[in-house]
Amino acid sequence: MAVIRLWHVAQSRSFRVLWFLEEVGAEYDLVACSFFDRSLRDDAHVARSPAGRVPAIEIDGLPMHESGAILLYLAEELAPHLRIAEGARARAAFLQGLHYAETLGAHLANLTQHHIVLREERMRSPTVMRLEARRLENALRAIGPDWVAGQFSVADIALGYAVWMAQRFVTLPAPAARYAQMFTARPAFQRAIQKDGPAQIYTQEFYPPPEG
Known part of the structure; x- marks a missing residue:
């Protein structure tokens, strides 16, 4: 079983990885972060994610920081049923x-x-x-x-x-x-929503475009 740690900000793209981990029933450590302090800019986090963003993940000590690449890699390693193999029509x-x-x-x-x-x-x-x-x-x-x-x-x-x-x-x-x-x-989406954490980015349900 892979040892996985995910650095996550509620409502951000790291939700994609959180959702995946719930889909496959993986065990993982979830490290809650914030855009509103300096934690994503400290040296330790920038070493994991050069842009100082989330997601950042370690999989058996291997760091990754692009959500699309993380999803594809994790599917290849942990959940082949969640990808379409090379050569398949789809x-x-x-x-x-x-x-x-x-x-x-x-x-x-x-x-x-x-x-x-x-x-x-x-x-x-x-x-x-x-x-x-x-x-x-x-x-x-x-x-x-x-x-x-x-x-x-x-x-x-x-x-x-x-x-x-x-x-x-x-x-x-x-x-x-x-x-x-x-x-x-x-169900995995619903579990991920529960673990996502309090809203940090989108505090309104809807942001309409200005009239004009």
Whole structure:
């Protein structure tokens, strides 16, 4: 059994790894961190994650710090049923879904920056906020209603997290909403939500784009 330690901030991309660990019933140490102190910038954490972010994970002493890479590696090592093998017909859809999560993530990062991180109104761009919300809505049209590769996989964990966060900023298209109903009903997702910790980033249920 692998010895796993996960550095985690509630509601962040490290939730993807937390969810995976619950899906496979792994034993792990969860180290709760915060964006609002200096702990992610200290030398020890930067050695694990050069950008000073989460997730950071150690698997039998091996450090990793990119959530998509972590998901694929852990699936290969611990849960082959949560990946699509090389040469399989659904492999392309699997890889597409795993990486499309980062397309959604880019829009989510911009929206989070403007709605939450830039706390003073004068720092925010209403134009960017409206534009990114529209771009996110358009990108979500490619999601759902079924599992990305025909069966649940780590691609759905990556995408599912992005869709879950997208609901803070836009109304999900109907297929994406059905997809969200599927993954949020999974017992492992519900266990991960319970372990995620108090909200640190998104303290409102919804952040509408400014009128204009």
